[in-house]
Amino acid sequence: MGHGKWDDNAYAAARTFRAAKGIDDFGYTAAVRNRPRHEWRADPSMDPKGVVARECRDSAEHADSTPIAVLFDVTGSMGSVPKVMQRKLGKLHGLIQRKGYLADPQLMFGGIGDADSDRVPLQVGQFESDNRMDEQLRTIFLEGNGGGQKSESYELAAYFVARHVVTDAWRKRGRKGYLFLIGDELNKPRLEAKHVRRVIGDDVRQDIDPVSVYRELERRWHVHFVLPNQSAYYNDPEIADHWRGILGQRFLKLDDPGAVCELIAATIGLEERVVDLDQAMVDLAEVGSAAESESVGKALVGVGAGTLAKSAAPPALDGPDDVTLR
Amino acid sequence: MNGHVIVVGLGFGDEGKGSVVDALCHDGPPVASVVRFNGGAQAAHNVVAGGRHHTFSQFGSGTLAGVPTHLSRHVLVEPIALAAESRELAALGVRDPLGLLSVDAGALLTTPLHVRANRAREDARGDARHGSCGKGIGETVWYSLLAGARPGDVVEHQEVVGTPGAAPRVGDCADPAALRRKLDALARFYEPLIGAGTSVAELVSLYRDFADAVRITRGDEVGRLAGRGRLVFEGAQGVWLDQHHGFHPHTTWSTTTPANARELLRGRPATVLGVTRTYQTRHGAGPLPTEDPAVAARFPERHNATGRYQGAWRAGHLDAVLLERAVALCGGVDGLAVTHLDATGLKVVTSRGAPPEDMPDPLDWFARRHPVLVTGYGPDRADHAVLATGHGPDRAVRTCATIGA
Numbered sequence: 001m002g003h004g005k006w007d008d009n010a011y012a013a014a015r016t017f018r019a020a021k022g023i024d025d026f027g028y029t030a031a032v033r034n035r036p037r038h039e040w041r042a043d044p045s046m047d048p049k050g051v052v053a054r055e056c057r058d059s060a061e062h063a064d065s066t067p068i069a070v071l072f073d074v075t076g077s078m079g080s081v082p083k084v085m086q087r088k089l090g091k092l093h094g095l096i097q098r099k100g101y102l103a104d105p106q107l108m109f110g111g112i113g114d115a116d117s118d119r120v121p122l123q124v125g126q127f128e129s130d131n132r133m134d135e136q137l138r139t140i141f142l143e144g145n146g147g148g149q150k151s152e153s154y155e156l157a158a159y160f161v162a163r164h165v166v167t168d169a170w171r172k173r174g175r176k177g178y179l180f181l182i183g184d185e186l187n188k189p190r191l192e193a194k195h196v197r198r199v200i201g202d203d204v205r206q207d208i209d210p211v212s213v214y215r216e217l218e219r220r221w222h223v224h225f226v227l228p229n230q231s232a233y234y235n236d237p238e239i240a241d242h243w244r245g246i247l248g249q250r251f252l253k254l255d256d257p258g259a260v261c262e263l264i265a266a267t268i269g270l271e272e273r274v275v276d277l278d279q280a281m282v283d284l285a286e287v288g289s290a291a292e293s294e295s296v297g298k299a300l301v302g303v304g305a306g307t308l309a310k311s312a313a314p315p316a317l318d319g320p321d322d323v324t325l326r
Numbered sequence: 327m328n329g330h331v332i333v334v335g336l337g338f339g340d341e342g343k344g345s346v347v348d349a350l351c352h353d354g355p356p357v358a359s360v361v362r363f364n365g366g367a368q369a370a371h372n373v374v375a376g377g378r379h380h381t382f383s384q385f386g387s388g389t390l391a392g393v394p395t396h397l398s399r400h401v402l403v404e405p406i407a408l409a410a411e412s413r414e415l416a417a418l419g420v421r422d423p424l425g426l427l428s429v430d431a432g433a434l435l436t437t438p439l440h441v442r443a444n445r446a447r448e449d450a451r452g453d454a455r456h457g458s459c460g461k462g463i464g465e466t467v468w469y470s471l472l473a474g475a476r477p478g479d480v481v482e483h484q485e486v487v488g489t490p491g492a493a494p495r496v497g498d499c500a501d502p503a504a505l506r507r508k509l510d511a512l513a514r515f516y517e518p519l520i521g522a523g524t525s526v527a528e529l530v531s532l533y534r535d536f537a538d539a540v541r542i543t544r545g546d547e548v549g550r551l552a553g554r555g556r557l558v559f560e561g562a563q564g565v566w567l568d569q570h571h572g573f574h575p576h577t578t579w580s581t582t583t584p585a586n587a588r589e590l591l592r593g594r595p596a597t598v599l600g601v602t603r604t605y606q607t608r609h610g611a612g613p614l615p616t617e618d619p620a621v622a623a624r625f626p627e628r629h630n631a632t633g634r635y636q637g638a639w640r641a642g643h644l645d646a647v648l649l650e651r652a653v654a655l656c657g658g659v660d661g662l663a664v665t666h667l668d669a670t671g672l673k674v675v676t677s678r679g680a681p682p683e684d685m686p687d688p689l690d691w692f693a694r695r696h697p698v699l700v701t702g703y704g705p706d707r708a709d710h711a712v713l714a715t716g717h718g719p720d721r722a723v724r725t726c727a728t729i730g731a
Binding site for chain 2: 012
């Protein structure tokens with residue numbers, strides 16, 4: 001995994017050729033949704049069940065790999081946002097690399113649903129740095145349901161990343177990865193053991209406090225939650241309070257969901273201290289994302305440099321579990 | 327003008343071949359296909375039709391008139407740029423542009439590796455640039471000539487740095503294993519020059535999508551197309567950039583004379599139409615004997631800017647010596663297409679070193695030398711006329727009614 005380089009032009013060309021032969025960006029979703037609901041399932045390459053670990057490894061070509069995981073909410077309250085994500089995220093790798101924010105970014109994409117009501121509440125791909133990313137995005141099933149109780153299973157996704165992702169960046173260099181959750185609702189009040197068993201396959205017998213999952217996760221990941229406009233709860237203060245309580249300034253509101261790549265790239269550029277906010281905006285305008293850069297500027301305005309300290313090398317690489325059982 | 331037509335530029339490119347091909351496709355008898363017989367993604371043929379403008383690069387200039395394009399085996403095909411061009415055409419309202427395309431399996435493939443190598447070399451030349459477009463054309467041809475060469479050999483004045491493999495061709499795109507082998511060899515070969523470039527795995531997958539999206543032909547496709555109706559052979563660049571006849575090193579690695587088209591036609595008769603402006607132009611470095619900055623200043627170019635790799639836009643008086651020699655290099659022409667006839671106050675240089683003379687009636691000047699079969703007075707399709715009979719020195723035969731209009 002994780003060999004090769006990504007190139008925006010090649011990505012666009014592949015899309016053009018696929019479109020010419022009638023394969024659209026949402027082909028997998030269309031094919032699955034045509035089947036009866038009880039047959040809906042994640043593509044085997046995206047199914048977290050029984051996965052020991054998704055790996056982000058160094059290679060001869062990419063000696064300084066940095067993991068970036070982007071998991072977006074694919075439920076109905078997100079409106080058309082998941083489709084925008086599926087289309088836009090393919091250019092993220094090129095953007096980060098071209099601007100020199102990271103030498104060897106490796107990306108993993110995934111979809112988040114509702115474990116109480118969805119057939120496919122969690123999908124996670126592999127870390128890639130070439131056009132397999134694009135395939136991964138197209139293979140994410142946009143289920144579109146959700147429960148309507150203003151919460152989705154973000155904590156289930158967080159748990160997977162905390163417990164089932166292994167990165168050389170952390171193991172060899174003590175460097176955190178980047179996790180972006182994109183959604184518009186609250187965490188479930190508890191991470192239910194039965195969901196962990198059913199969806200991921202871990203033999204967990206007690207429910208877990210979601211906040212403690214994020215605490216564990218943050219030891220190895222810079223965790224961000226992005227609330228995009230055009231989703232149901234964009235202006236709901238309860239959502240903002242909930243996520244700020246867990247992630248502080250890493251809760252980001254994005255008024256143009258089409259600017260998601262630019263937001264993620266700029267956030268990483270800032271975090272890596274490669275650029276300041278002004279320079280990030282200039283960079284984005286330069287790559288033709290002038291309109292997007294405005295949205296990004298607004299989203300990042302509250303992020304101060306004080307929060308951007310890099311983690312020191314960890315005392316014990318894989319550390320003890322520190323989740324709080326309920 | 328009957329039968330097939332070979333359109334060839336009599337200058338240094340930018341003569342107006344695109345608008346002439348468009349006019350032939352729009353105004354003449356039905357055209358079965360435009361056939362490209364040289365060059366590659368570096369071609370830039372401007373067509374303006376009723377408010378729509380497109381700079382054709384790999385698609386034939388008959389596309390806005392709805393005519394399919396065939397890229398013959400003499401063309402260098404660059405799929406990534408081709409996809410971008412198809413998106414531009416779709417944005418102009420052309421339905422399914424890739425569906426209008428067929429490509430000969432034997433055509434050489436220009437890859438991002440060739441493009442990077444081309445730019446690396448041209449950058450290294452500094453002030454001694456050749457005026458390359460930076461699109462990997464020369465590199466694609468050069469690599470295809472290396473069969474059997476060893477590191478240290480000199481092929482076409484360039485040292486061979488590694489061990490070359492067979493050149494990737496369009497037909498390989500449908501065979502991932504073969505393509506991978508060729509691209510691996512190509513990537514290894516160019517690594518000393520450009521480092522680790524685009525990943526081979528990515529290219530294999532991309533080219534497979536390309537092979538699925540366009541029709542790849544084998545055998546005598548031109549013969550099959552000729553059976554369906556008129557073919558218009560669209561030349562790229564001009565005779566004075568020809569690899570054998572141009573002023574080295576400011577040439578393109580391409581046969582710009584009608585030779586390739588004639589070979590594809592296998593003896594079928596065709597009208598050779600030489601395209602010329604009413605004045606001389608050139609992009610980038612190289613000789614332009616009648617150059618006069620005042621001419622460039624008088625006729626600003628809407629669609630020709632200075633290219634980073636190609637260099638500045640230049641212009642001069644019509645060069646009668648070069649024009650007649652270009653006609654001779656084509657083995658004669660059956661007629662001329664004269665563009666930019668709306669330009670006024672023109673001069674012509676009739677012998678080397680002579681001062682420019684006034685040319686009060688350009689159409690008359692050209693028609694005294696060769697029959698004028700197409701006239702172009704402006705940038706738009708509406709300003710071009712395909713003449714039923716040639717316009718000779720006798721004004722009586724000026725029949726401007728367009729065929730089929």
